[in-house]
Amino acid sequence: METNKKTILFVTGSFVTHHCWDEWKTYFEKKGYNTIAPPWPFKDGTAAELRARQPNDVDLATLTVSEVIDSYAKVASSLPEKPYIIGHSFGGMMTQVLNNRGLARAAVVIHSVPTLGVFPYEFTFLRSTWKSLGLFTSVRKTYLMSFKDWQYAFVNGMPLDQQQKGWEQLTIPESKTVSRGGLTSAAKVDYDKSHAPLLFVAGSEDQTIPAHLNRRNFKRYKRNGSVLEYKEFPGRNHFVLGQPGWEGNADYVADWIAKH
Numbered sequence: 001m002e003t004n005k006k007t008i009l010f011v012t013g014s015f016v017t018h019h020c021w022d023e024w025k026t027y028f029e030k031k032g033y034n035t036i037a038p039p040w041p042f043k044d045g046t047a048a049e050l051r052a053r054q055p056n057d058v059d060l061a062t063l064t065v066s067e068v069i070d071s072y073a074k075v076a077s078s079l080p081e082k083p084y085i086i087g088h089s090f091g092g093m094m095t096q097v098l099n100n101r102g103l104a105r106a107a108v109v110i111h112s113v114p115t116l117g118v119f120p121y122e123f124t125f126l127r128s129t130w131k132s133l134g135l136f137t138s139v140r141k142t143y144l145m146s147f148k149d150w151q152y153a154f155v156n157g158m159p160l161d162q163q164q165k166g167w168e169q170l171t172i173p174e175s176k177t178v179s180r181g182g183l184t185s186a187a188k189v190d191y192d193k194s195h196a197p198l199l200f201v202a203g204s205e206d207q208t209i210p211a212h213l214n215r216r217n218f219k220r221y222k223r224n225g226s227v228l229e230y231k232e233f234p235g236r237n238h239f240v241l242g243q244p245g246w247e248g249n250a251d252y253v254a255d256w257i258a259k260h
Helices: 020-031 045-053 067-078 090-100 123-133 147-152 158-172 176-181 211-220 246-258
Strands: 007-011 034-036 085-086 107-109 198-203 227-234
Touching: 007 020, 007 067, 007 090, 020 034, 020 158, 020 246, 034 198, 045 158, 067 090, 067 176, 085 090, 090 107, 090 158, 090 198, 107 246, 123 147, 123 176, 147 158, 227 246
Parallel strands: 007 034, 007 085, 085 107, 107 198, 198 227
Antiparallel strands: none
8 A cells, every 4th residue: 555645445335245346446546545445344255255155154143333333443543544434325324433433534425324313214215124134033144135125225227137247246145233233322423523524425216225315314414614515416326336327426526535
């Protein structure tokens, strides 16, 4: 890693491998940044390798939100200067927590799961996520999103071949304890606290994290002089990191962080 370059720390969301950031890493490295996209604990492998452990990967099954957040906090704290932190979906919620802890130079949350205190009542959110909670099932077994659910939650509106490619390359088992942890104090931030610049990015076609839900999360923050911005893109679903045209989102994010 070149020490004279600023660093971007990418924070991965649920259900997918950290390789969802590969194209974004290449994009930002060409712009002169160091980039890091570390896997969650017990998720360092290909999608196929991790799926082969389903559903009996007890280490992953019993992982907690706090452990995942702390793993990213450790990476951020180990760097010579504060990184830009960019998180997607559940990684967006964790990025809000990391930014609230003062670990970011600036932060971007892309189609972010809401932090505690923003009740997600939207039907499409509930339909997309309720199975991952694993109600009335063993928390010592992982949850794997089916292709049918993937089509609804991530890749709605895309051609079938692109939907299938995304599932095969990225979809992995998930910890039910992590999913449930998003409803606990581990997902809490102090909305009144001053913070590093924070950008919310939403998409009009996202069924897992509807733009309306992102905007309500954005509005919870107190206007206290900290930089806080919201941007909604038309036509973007939850697979925004890999959806054709993702470069438009990356261009906007790159321009924004260059100012902060």
